[in-house]
Amino acid sequence: MNLRLFSQFIPKKSILLPTAGRIRYVSNKPCDLYLPATHVVKDISKDQTEFLDRAEKTLLPVYVRPQEIVLSHGEGSYLFSASGQKYLDFSAGIAVNSLGHGDKEFIEVLTQQASKIIHSSNVYHNEHAAKLAALLIELTKRDGGLGWRAGETTSDNGKGAKVFFSNSGTEANEGALKIARMAGKMRWSAKTGKPWDSPDSECDKYRIVCFEHSFHGRSMGALSVTNTRKYQAPFEPLLPGVDVGRINDYSSLDALITDKTCAVIVEPIQGEGGINSCEESWLTKLRERCNQTDAVLIFDEIQASDCGLYRNGSLWAHSQYEIECHPDIVTMAKPLANGYPIGAIMMRDAIGQYMTAGTHGTTFGGSPLACALGTHVLSRLSHPQFMENIRVNGEHLDQRLRRLPEWFPHILQRDIRGRGLIRGLGFVEGKSPTKLVELSRQRGVLLLTGGADAVRIVPSLTITRDEIDKAVDVIESALMLM
Template identity: 60%
Template sequence: MTSRHLPRVAHRTLRASKRSGQSVRSASSFSSEPVQALLDKSNAYILPVYARPPFVLTHGKGAYVWDTQSRKYLDFSAGIAVNALGHADEGVAKVLAHEAGKLLHTSNAFHHQWSARLAELLVSLTQKAGGLGWETGSATSTSGAKIFFANSGTEANEGALKIARKVGKTRWAAQNGKEWDDPASDKFEIVCFENAFHGRSMGALSVTTNPKYQKPFAPLIPGVKVGLYNAIDQVNNLVTDKTCAVIVEPIQGEGGVHPAQVDFLRALRKRCNETGAVLIYDEIQCGLYRTGTLWAHSTFPIDCHPDMVTMAKPLANGYPIGAVLMRDSVAEVMAAGTHGTTFGGSPLACALGHHVLSRLSEPSFIAHIQETSAYLTARLSQLPEWFPEVLQPGVRGTGLILGLGFRNGEHPGKLVQMARERGVLVLTAGKDAVRFVPSLNIAREEVDVAVDVLESCLGMLITA
């Protein structure tokens, strides 16, 4: 950065501070007595598995949240891509209060009215939008796919892996004239990819190939093979007749906002067809309209489509829910007792999911996502040109799951802290990126606030 840029950076810094309504704050300014008492209580009683900043949030509205000291933050993380409709949405709050006053929980020992409705909506929208092997605009029907409801993305992935193991055993038995539970079956291997993130329970952790996450809990489940993301030439050797499942993110979120190449996904689909393996797309972070379409794979050719899709984050706007969407050819191996959950698919969770998904799928809402994401992408794309010493070329991702890559691996964490001190909350991703996953109804004006703050922080990084 040459000196001729400094006036613009200084101007942006001032403008960003004014627009966000914040002053630049140091960590020491968070240490008021009431806040410290709450932090001390958390340290005393909460398992210390999170590194949180030293302030306490109290409430939110739309794209903003406030802390106990009445400081306002633009939340450009949306609860890690969860709050699709923002904070304290009136429609969500109304459904929550109404349904909680009627039927909060039944367990899965009984039917209730909302799980079938939400499942039907998910399947019919997938048929219309394209996905899971359907052409865009397919006629709506209640056949062709099934849903299993869980409580989180991790649980959805665990369920998908379990179901795929059962499919593998069943298909092996059919080929060899054996019973599905024959111990000689060797079709149980699972293929995953470097930099993936699928969750932290033992099965999901086994396919989350980060030594930092895995090493303390080894040994993990057996039969997991790890491939290089987007390496088409490895696919045939990686996926074999022993493979029961391949799990992959169409866009790696936690791993650094890296999209899969269509030809790579096509090669996986082809090889899974050849070997009888189940292809699982983890769309927990990139699905449910975050890319501007229902699924990240909705616009891909059918020969790239999966057998199963896992989802969670935005489905109920913050109320815990997860789900597995699967083709009937996968679902047919499951029967009563082969999987279950006490809380998954509760009346309240499914009512909220139906409300949120109905709103997200409105044509006007989808158009808003596409317009806003184009504007955000255009604004972010200027930053690598203005700060080439700091940023890698280009913007990663699509829709409203975007990332900026940094040349120095220490800079993403520093930028996140600097932006937070200026009133904007963003996230790191992988080893070298900052991630932008705002609420799906984020406004253009809020995009301007966030990017102005980012630009000012980048200017501070190179002048420090």
């Protein structure tokens, strides 16, 4: 049927969405196809019961996991349980599985490199670490970030950048804080003419600024700048010298960041904290204040996230911003090797110059296997066609999600948070995002909470339009039951 003729039979408030060569009809009301639960396991098998009993006896009980799901394998955007249930994965291993599950090209690289050399320690060079570091730097120059405008090969941000590889995002943030502390001491010494390392040193440039609802990791240093009470309280006292502000609060910056501040760490888009975005103009003021006080500005783009490494449509969340708000250091991890553990710190040369042999290190970071996988993943994510696909799918996800607050104003906040393929549904006071996660899981879609009042939507970057439609259809049905 001719599309123009066909359109006359569609209600005025409906939408026509092109999907995989066909026209998908979207009603002007929420999808009710998934009201019955389809993934509720009533009888757990004997094998699964034995597994759960063994897990209870042997694993530290720091996670609350649904007892009916024991994952066995994955394929593309789907995960499969040992009991045969199939789940559409819109959590991507907490924004880690950028290429989805079971990617054949990724597995080929993993197998080939594992047959050659997996680990050699940092006592010796390996052929992959410098290759991945160079790729990170060149893509940052191409796409923008860390003081470079997109397409620039030179700038006044220093002679270049340096990369340090770690095993995780937490370790990347720990390293970044250490580097900023070192830079603070060296800058204080240069300014005062006094040695920072004398027994009676007067150096007081060691304070660190973080922000409410942040999440930077669970080790003691990273936890100290993760300003969430439930994470911090059991482990106090924490690292001293930490000051806490609020993102997008302009008026407090002068008092918050002083000459005693050595580092400011912030997520351009808070992931764990609820997909809260920093305003570009506020980040610019933050950068100005760091310049005035000689403080090192760190952008945590791990929860990644979530926001960095193309999830938001560009290499970094800050790639889309003017260089006047760019950081001195950017930390990364999650999707860089599609699930194989890796983290990294990338810094301007002006910061890296303070680190010398022995000032930092790692046993496993920068291994041949991790860096070979990281190079493969980043090369694919950065391909223009892949980037365009992320952009198009991000726009489609936005079109589907933006209707939800109109239909469910008693449950959801008006604005959809985040951008690209990192989105957040904010809940009105008294409504639980945990309930939506549970109801969606019982209908075959895996989601994550984000902070106290949001649900995170972070699918793999290979997600298809049909899969987006399926997930949002399930969310709509689940919201009808709340």
